[in-house]
Amino acid sequence: MASVLILGAGYAGLRTAKLLAKHSPQLTVTVVNKNAYHYESTQLHEVAVGTREPADITFSLRQALPKNVDLIIDEVVKVDREKQQVELAHHEPLSYDYLVNSLGFESETFGIPGAEENGLPLIDIPTALAAREHLEKTLAHFNESHDPNDLRIIVCGAGFTSIEYLGDLVYHLPALINQYHLPADQIKIDCIEAMPKVLPMFSQDLADYAVHYLESHGVTFHTSTPITAINPGVVESKESSFKANTIIWTTGVKGSHVIADSGYDQKRNRVVVQNNLSVKDHPNEFVIGDVSAVPDPDTGRMYPTTGQIAIAQADVAARNIRALVAGRSLTDFKFHSLGTVCSLGPTNGVAEIFMMGHWKLKGHVVGPIKKLVNDRSVLELSDIKTMLESN
Ligand code: NAD
Structure with a gap:
């Protein structure tokens, strides 16, 4: 049975695991994550101010992941791409046939002193x-x-x-x-x-x-x-x-330090991937989410890194792993933004929505939209029970 190892259970990793477990039960899927929970990084500011508690923006990975996905709580130290092995802080190294590197972001200081x-x-x-x-x-x-x-x-x-x-x-x-x-x-x-x-x-x-x-x-x-x-x-x-x-x-943020530590060709811990999200010369390896730099095939410029894009990348990475296993050709990643929402507290904000036209919204109308966006994200990563519990 082919094995898929997913590093990180943020938007990108968790969504990939969910899709592979659902559509490819013949694959052995393992997720490694530092914490036993997933957190909604787009809501961290609420915990930092004190308007929400950590429990409101986190959920248990074991609960969210399908039963046929193995979960290892540990820190990834390094990826050895030649040996196809991943070194962990507290467990024996893990081997893989296919790798999804979705280790997420870290704070960027740009070397500014202090x-x-x-x-x-x-x-x-x-x-x-x-x-x-x-x-x-x-x-x-x-x-x-x-x-x-x-x-x-x-x-x-x-x-x-x-x-x-x-x-x-x-x-x-x-x-x-x-x-x-x-x-x-x-x-x-x-x-x-x-x-x-x-x-x-x-x-x-x-x-x-x-x-x-x-x-x-x-x-x-x-x-x-x-x-x-x-x-x-x-x-x-x-x-x-x-x-x-x-x-x-x-x-601003950069990708996980594990990227540089593992010797990837990178800039700010981000790897420029191919249009199908795999790494050049490593067709069995997909780098998605905040550790990736993904070219927009229309403009050649890199897409920004957001939760919405990470989830969309996961859909393509999961589809492409299934295609590789089945010997089919791969799909290129193309992103159609649904829009962007920026909250100004729980009941106000600004939003640009690209559905049925181009909508520019501001004020209290944005409060419920932001909530819908948050709920949709939890639903795409877990299930309706978790979504309702997070409200
Ligand atoms: P960002 O890159 O969006 O903003 C960082 C800002 O800091 C920039 O405007 C930059 O010019 C400024 N800056 C950088 N260096 C500076 C310096 N030395 N002095 C003064 N200003 C400086 O980063 P972020 O807000 O941390 O967000 C990180 C990522 O997460 C982004 O890709 C963002 O789109 C995404 N995000 C999305 C949402 C959402 O969709 N609601 C919410 C939070 C974050």
């Missing part, structure tokens, strides 16, 4: 919880210290994660002010972005709506301000420095 030590990334449940604990402790500390920097929060970057974090932060702030008896007028929130535009993936009117919404809730934006260093309590740019005792580091 970013790793002094910024709070939002990349998984432990880091989101650490950011929340830090924020709550620092705000509470103001009552002892009377240090104005305890009431200052800086969000680095103005991409998706930063804006969604800010949206939940301004929504939840009144509750925190109340809880810790804080002077509301002394709270200061700054967002520092290298590029001239906030939320570059949205059209200007929607990005403007997000900016105005957040500004009207107390956020100050500093665009065209590349961060050059972070010292404890201070974010430095070429022209100014900004003080705050909470510094959220959400300036």
